[in-house]
Amino acid sequence: MAPQLDNYFATVDNMAESFIDRLRKAVAIPSVSADEERRGDVVKMGEFLATELRTLGAEVELRELGKQPHKEHLDLPPVILARYGSSPDKRTILVYGHYDVQPALKEDGWATDPFTLTVDDKGRMYGRGSTDDKGPVLGWVNAIEAHQKAGMEFPVNLLMCFEGMEEYGSEGLDDLIVEEAPKFFKDADAVCISDNYWLGTEKPCLTYGLRGCNYYSVEISGPAQDLHSGVFGGTAHEPMTDLVKVLGSLVDVDGNIAIPGISDLVAPLTDEEKALYKDIAFTMDNLYESLGSKTGLFDNKERTLMGRWRFPSLSVHGVEGAFSAGGAKTVIPAKVTGKFSIRTVPNMEIEAVDALVLAHINKVFAALGSKNTCKPYLQHAGKWWVASPSHWNFTAAGKAVEHVWGVKPDLTREGGSIPVTLTFEQATGKNVLLLPMGSSTDAAHSVNEKLDRKNYVEGIKLLGAYLHYVADEPMS
Amino acid sequence: MAPQLDNYFATVDNMAESFIDRLRKAVAIPSVSADEERRGDVVKMGEFLATELRTLGAEVELRELGKQPHKEHLDLPPVILARYGSSPDKRTILVYGHYDVQPALKEDGWATDPFTLTVDDKGRMYGRGSTDDKGPVLGWVNAIEAHQKAGMEFPVNLLMCFEGMEEYGSEGLDDLIVEEAPKFFKDADAVCISDNYWLGTEKPCLTYGLRGCNYYSVEISGPAQDLHSGVFGGTAHEPMTDLVKVLGSLVDVDGNIAIPGISDLVAPLTDEEKALYKDIAFTMDNLYESLGSKTGLFDNKERTLMGRWRFPSLSVHGVEGAFSAGGAKTVIPAKVTGKFSIRTVPNMEIEAVDALVLAHINKVFAALGSKNTCKPYLQHAGKWWVASPSHWNFTAAGKAVEHVWGVKPDLTREGGSIPVTLTFEQATGKNVLLLPMGSSTDAAHSVNEKLDRKNYVEGIKLLGAYLHYVADEPMS
């Protein structure tokens, strides 16, 4: 039987203004983790969150992570480790979020002050961090408070892990997760992360997969210093000439990776999987709107979604060391470093991809016959992640979505990576669910970031409902 | 009969310290034309030069050029137009130089303060502008003064044109030259420019040719804004993927331009011309030393010099709009602009080259079949220049070099362009000679720019001697 949630939902609706107020206070703290000068504000934001949780009766620890690597004068902001409830009769759910935000300056093109939550007449709540990730993080806090106000028992034990460095590489977090897996996180039965977005604007989704990423540098060098093309053009091998040929050998114009062997690593597409894409709420116009152009690779949604989620892709990001400003400069750059990355999918292992990439580049460069020196190397790598969407964690979330939104959620993957997802899965050995609150137009990381009032309020209902359905699911 | 110059040479030797003092005063004025904040110093340097010339009895005008284009708050520094002597019985020589300098900061790696002339125990005089171009400009001033001190009649009428914006595009100069060709410059029988360098460090040269330059941008655009490669990689045509293929189609690794038709425009190499390169004082080790590496295209000096002077070359300079910093960023740039240039030689006309380049790029891009948009365009162009080295202007300079340095000069070209050379030739219709004072190791535009004391002092003798030989040459 479905849990009785009417009272909870009504309470959330009644408290909506105060929940928006809580988000307003959070947005007003410019907790920009990338900006040294704002480190005090990041800490302040962590303390705000800790205070809110303590006031609601949670046990809270601010776990210090020491100094920031390569910036020994700078303390990392604390990770908030909190527990709400410790009944042995209840399931324990571990939730993760982050309280730091991307940088934002009014002059970047914001229509309103980025650190003043501004709600327009369509209920769009503008402000840095509104959707990424202060709204979802406060969603858990608000769910606790609404249960108290409604006089309802909280359905699970909640473990919370909120970090303050997500937008700057989650410094120090992996070690903490691994260390606390058998300690603070040991009771967790499943993990839920609310830090991604719906595929569109109308239909909620549950996310069960992420692509990985192998990020490469190819450094080509020759002369000891930059040369003037008037004086040396026509007398020396030019690194940039070689580099564009190497970069041009990696992927064709239609997005097919041209590195031999890569496609053999990709898990074959089954008919069953193929059928899944048909029903996803997504249209080619959604793509064109996001692109701002009609320069899509494919003319149908199924292949487009597969291109994003379940096939690898290769993007050339740029060149370091070459002339990159406006205007004209007649330089022959002495050392240029091309940057590209491959989005990986099952069953592409990091090392297998790496071996193929390096072999390909070395072969292409050798065939050029240049006297320059070519050094390709892996800059960093993160593995893809795919969870089982038939796990009770997903089943519960699916029912909660249907209860709150009146529609079955799409089961989606994401093309990008959220590395902490895999870390939680591997460290705890538990199922991880990505349960987004915001929608595809929220512009996280961009100017005019927003969270729709409706997504926030219904999202608070959803997080609470999810915990009730989790409590009801059979353990098997 | 050779002119009697012993008295002049002895006077120059006696006055050497005061000439170095004059250079010290000039270097101390940081007349950096690229730096708005230094505009006052550029003007000050022009006034210093005007005062020196007036003190010696020259008629001097500081010609204002109005506001700097695109910087309407900024006055261009004046061009110094000066005349020394106006005897109808004498030849008139027009000399050009510039009194502005490249930027220089101690922290860029200078061993000494760039604006304090510092002479080491080997007679190397370090300082910004020492060799480019304050030393040569003061060379003319010093030659006048030495004639006065020696009680010798000045052999020619000297017209001087010294500008203060050479290192920032010679803003406004072309118009002035064209305007003054029938007025202030109308008596000129020939032109001499001292603003380039010996090919090596031991042997003086006269320069009779420069390559031209067609500078291109290729703009490829698709999406309306930068995209995240996780989300959009594998779903959209990526401008950078297209661009590296287009840039890769322009030139092969051995420096051969791959644009069809370009090589047909190049004047054929005659056996006679081929023979000229054998005797030029240049070795492969000179090249390797300049490169700081052994990544030369050819293994012999003749082909290397031809690669620099008489064949075209194509260099890829960089990409605007792509990721160009250190580290890793997973961006799909929405609009990228590749920059490349072609160094041109006889008989490559700007328009003919342009037509071939644009046709080639449009064809290559069309063959890719990308939905992105490709816009190649000529950013700027300057024509090549080749003078007749058998003109009396060169003959006189050759004799002067032999008199001062005891060796016949090499006849050289330069791979780079000095656009004002062609402007003077076309506007006045007179022969133009490039007569360098400094040597190949002077590091103009680089850190630790210097001029050797010997090059300065013998250079002052050379400029004076050149004027005497000019006066003696038959007019034919």
Ligand SMILES: [Zn+2]
């Ligand atoms: Zn986030």
Ligand SMILES: [Zn+2]
């Ligand atoms: Zn984020």
Ligand SMILES: [Zn+2]
């Ligand atoms: Zn110069």
Ligand SMILES: [Zn+2]
């Ligand atoms: Zn210069």
